[in-house]
Amino acid sequence: MKRNALLIFVLSIAALSGWGQTLRFVSILPSTTASGSYTPDGGLALANKYYFRSSLSSIPLANIFYFYTISGTRTLVNGSNSLSIGFFKPGTDEEILAGNGSGLTAKDVLGGAYLTGTATTTNDDYVDIRVYPGQIAPALTYTRSFTVSLYRGLPGTPGTFIRNRTLTVRATVASQVQISIGPSGQGYQPNISSHNVDLGEVSAGASRDFSVYLLANRGYKLTMTVASGGRLHSGTTSDLIPYTLKLNGNSLTPGTGVVIDQTSTAAVYKKEYIFTVVVPAGADVEAGTYTDTISFSISAL
Incomplete structure (x- = not known):
């Protein structure tokens, strides 16, 4: 009788420890490719x-703890181009790292538990997948596969390995083809679409610079239109003041749809085009304020 009592006692301890229950890594949802x-x-x-x-x-007979880690270089790639990426606990800046739990803390893993006294036998643990904002990359599709590992136990020491699954992350970079206009040396400024060039008093001639700034991640075509053909005009007189244009120091003929620059290659482009407006001396016109409009447009190729 003593032997039977001892055997029953040992079996009870084994059941209460929870190690007789099987933990499974069922799936990655809604799919194994995050796009x-x-x-x-x-x-x-x-x-x-x-x-x-x-x-x-x-149903858990004792508390069962587990955690996920994610391994793989934290970049999505397309050829030599890349985007930096991270996996985070939802709503936090705590990044999920790689490893088997050794040397890791609760902040470094995506952890969960099945608690005794509950009827829960399925858990869903969410992950935030982030491609960091502010990266300028060619308008392409970037991808990489990562290994998600489930371990039983708590971080800090090696967990009991359960299973690996593969998660593929794919990001399609939206086209970005933009220009801004302003003083030379200012750099690209979002949403700046107009700029006034004040030539001052032009009787003795005058010249002023301005710049067009381009930011693109794919092929583009930049054009210029000067409907007047290069003449300043006034609302109070029919007199005209001719002017010329230079682009980066080279003469440029004003006109309609003049191509300034174009390319069909998908890459990152950050450019400054320096224009100079030149009014020669000796204009014999009535006093007044003379103006003209130079328009620029950009389109994706």
């Missing part, structure tokens, strides 16, 4: 939330 669009000002926009699903073979 989204990326814009430099907003980061990665995913159509769905992504999460890791685990299951327990039966």
Whole structure:
């Protein structure tokens, strides 16, 4: 009788420890490929939330702790081009790292638990997938596969390995083809679409610089239109003051749809085009204020 009592006691301890229950890494949902669009000002926009699903073979008889880690270089790539990426706990800046738990803390893993006294046998643990905002990259599709590992235990010491699954992240970079206009040396300024060039008193001639700034991540075509053909005009007289244009020091003929620059190659472009407006001396016109409009447009190729 003593032997039977001892055997029953040992079996009870084994059941209460929870080690007789099987922990499984069921799937990555809603799919094993996370796809989204990326814009430099907003980061990665995913159509769905992504999460890791685990299951327990039966209702927990004791607390069972587990954690996920994610391994793989934190960049998405297309040829020699790349985007930096991170995996985070939802709503936090705590990044999920790689490893088996050794040397890691609770902040470094995506952790969860099946608690005794609950009827839960399936857990979904969500992950934030972020491509960091502010990256300028060619308008291409970038991808990389990562290994998601489930371990039983708590971080700090090696966990008991359960299973790996593969998560592929794919980001399509939105086209960005933009220009701004302003003083030379200012640099690209978002949403700056007009600039006044004050030539001052022009009787003895005058010249002033201004710049067009281009920011693009794909092929583009930059054109200029000067409908007047290069003449300043006034609303109070029919007199005209001719002027010439230079681009980066080279003469440029004013006209309609003049191509300033173009390329069909997808790459990152940050350019400054320095224009000079030159009014020769000796204009014999009535006193007054004379103006003209020079328009620039950019289109994607």
